[in-house]
Amino acid sequence: MTPFGRRLCEVTEARDSGGYRVFSALDVTGPEPGAGQFYMLAADQGWGGAGGRPYLSRAFAAAGAEAGRRGVRIDFLAEAVGPGTDRLTALEPGDGLWVVGPLGRSFSPPSELSPEAAGAILVGGGIGVATLAIWRRALAAAGVPTRTLLGFRDRRHSGGLELFDCSEIRLASEDGHAGHQGYVTDLLAVMLEGDDAASAAVYACGPPAMLESVREMCAERDIPCELALEAPMACGYGACFGCAIPRAAGGYMRLCVDGPVVRGDEISTALVPGSGH
Ligand SMILES: Cc1cc2nc3c(=O)[nH]c(=O)nc-3n(C[C@H](O)[C@H](O)[C@H](O)COP(=O)(O)OP(=O)(O)OC[C@H]3O[C@@H](n4cnc5c(N)ncnc54)[C@H](O)[C@@H]3O)c2cc1C
Ligand code: FES
Numbered sequence: 001m002t003p004f005g006r007r008l009c010e011v012t013e014a015r016d017s018g019g020y021r022v023f024s025a026l027d028v029t030g031p032e033p034g035a036g037q038f039y040m041l042a043a044d045q046g047w048g049g050a051g052g053r054p055y056l057s058r059a060f061a062a063a064g065a066e067a068g069r070r071g072v073r074i075d076f077l078a079e080a081v082g083p084g085t086d087r088l089t090a091l092e093p094g095d096g097l098w099v100v101g102p103l104g105r106s107f108s109p110p111s112e113l114s115p116e117a118a119g120a121i122l123v124g125g126g127i128g129v130a131t132l133a134i135w136r137r138a139l140a141a142a143g144v145p146t147r148t149l150l151g152f153r154d155r156r157h158s159g160g161l162e163l164f165d166c167s168e169i170r171l172a173s174e175d176g177h178a179g180h181q182g183y184v185t186d187l188l189a190v191m192l193e194g195d196d197a198a199s200a201a202v203y204a205c206g207p208p209a210m211l212e213s214v215r216e217m218c219a220e221r222d223i224p225c226e227l228a229l230e231a232p233m234a235c236g237y238g239a240c241f242g243c244a245i246p247r248a249a250g251g252y253m254r255l256c257v258d259g260p261v262v263r264g265d266e267i268s269t270a271l272v273p274g275s276g277h
Contacts, residue, residue: 003030007028007098007100008096009026009027009028009096010025010026010095010096011092011093011097012026014091017077017159018160019155019158020077020078020158020159020160021079022076022077022160023078023091024073024075024076025073025097026070026072027071028071029071030071030101030102031072032067032102033062033072033074033101033102034102034107035062035135035137035138036104036106036107036134036226037103038059038060038101038102038103038131039059039060039074039099039100039102039236040099040101040103040235040236041057041059041076041088041097042056042058042097042098043088043095043097044095046090053084054084058085059236060078061205062074062075062130062131062134063076063077063131063134065134076130077163078127079126101236103237103257104236104255104256104257104260104261105258105260105261107135107226108226109144110201110224113226114201116199117200117201117224118199119144119199119200120139120145120146120147121148121197121200121201122135122147122203123188123202123210124148124149124184125204128204128205128206128210129161129205130205131228132150133163133164134163136164136165136166147170147191149187149188150169150170150171151183151184151206151210152172152173152174152178153175154174154177158173170187184206184210185214188202188214192218192221197223198221198223200223201223202218202225203227204225204226204228205228208275209271211227211229212271214227215264215270219265224263226262226263226264227261227264227267227270229255229261229262229267230260230275231243231244231256231272236256237256237257238254238256238257243255243256245259245267246267248266248267253266255272
C-alpha cells in the first residue's frame with residue numbers, strides 16, 4: 001500500500017548518464033514500486049523559487065528499485081526541460097526529496113495480456129526508457145525472454161542504458177551516433193515481421209508520436225501491447241482530473257490512477273495533448 005501523504009527521503013546518489021541525470025533516494029517507509037509506477041517529486045530546498053515555479057510536484061517514473069535493510073533505494077532518470085526538472089537534476093547526495101508514491105498501474109506480464117505471449121519486446125524512446133529499465137529487470141528475474149529496442153534523438157538526448165543491466169540492447173538514433181540511423185520503430189517493424197512476433201507482447205514508453213506508431217503497428221498485427229503514457233499531472237492520485245484522456249470505448253480515464261500504463265486497445269490514440277518533450 002502506498003503510504004498516505006508525502007514523505008521526505010534522502011538523495012543517496014546522483015550522476016550524469018549521457019545527456020540525462022540519474023539520482024537515487026532512500027525511501028525508509030514506502031513499499032517497493034511496481035514496474036511502470038511513478039512518484040510525485042519535489043526538492044526539499046529550492047522549490048517554488050523566483051516567480052513561485054516550480055510550484056507543484058513533478059511526476060517521475062521509477063527507473064529502478066532495490067529493497068535493503070535501511071529501506072528501498074529508488075532510482076530516477078531525468079531530463080532537464082523546465083523549472084522542476086532543472087531543480088531535480090541539480091540534486092546532490094544528502095539533499096532532501098519529497099516523494100508521494102508509488103502511484104498508478106504497473107505493467108502486466110505477457111501471459112496476462114495474451115495466453116500465447118511467452119516473451120516481451122520493450123520499445124523505449126528518449127527519457128521514456130526510464131520505466132522500461134525497471135520492467136526489463138523484473139522480466140529477467142521472472143525468466144521471461146525479452147528483447148529491448150531503444151531510440152534517441154541525438155547524443156545530448158540519450159542516456160540511462162546502464163540502468164538496463166543488459167548488454168543485448170538494439171539502438172536507434174536519429175543523428176546516427178549509435179545503432180541504426182532512424183527511428184526505434186524501424187527496428188520494431190523488422191522485429192514484428194519475424195516468425196516469433198506473434199508470441200510476444202510489446203511494452204513501450206517514449207514520445208507520443210513513437211507510442212502512437214507502436215500502438216498502430218501492434219493493432220494492425222493483433223499483437224498485445226501496453227503503453228506507459230504521460231499527461232500533465234497536478235496531483236498524481238486522482239483528485240484534480242488534470243490528466244484525463246479519452247477511452248476508446250467512450251468516456252475518460254484519469255491517467256494517474258487508471259494508467260500510466262494502459263493497454264493499446266484501451267485508447268484510440270497515444271497523442272496526448274501537453275505530453276512529451
Ligand atoms: C507518469 C509520468 C512519468 C514521468 N516520468 C519522467 C521521468 O522518469 N523522467 C523525466 O525526466 N520526466 C518524466 N516525466 C515528465 C515530467 O514529469 C514533465 O516533463 C514535467 O512537467 C517537467 O517539469 P518541469 O517543471 O521541468 O517542466 P514544465 O514547466 O512542466 O515543462 C514541461 C515542458 O513544457 C515546456 N514548456 C514549459 N513552459 C512552456 C511555455 N511557456 N511555452 C511552451 N512550452 C513550455 C518545457 O520546455 C517542457 O518541454 C513523467 C511524466 C509523467 C506523467
Ligand atoms: S493528476 Fe490529478 S487526477 Fe490525475
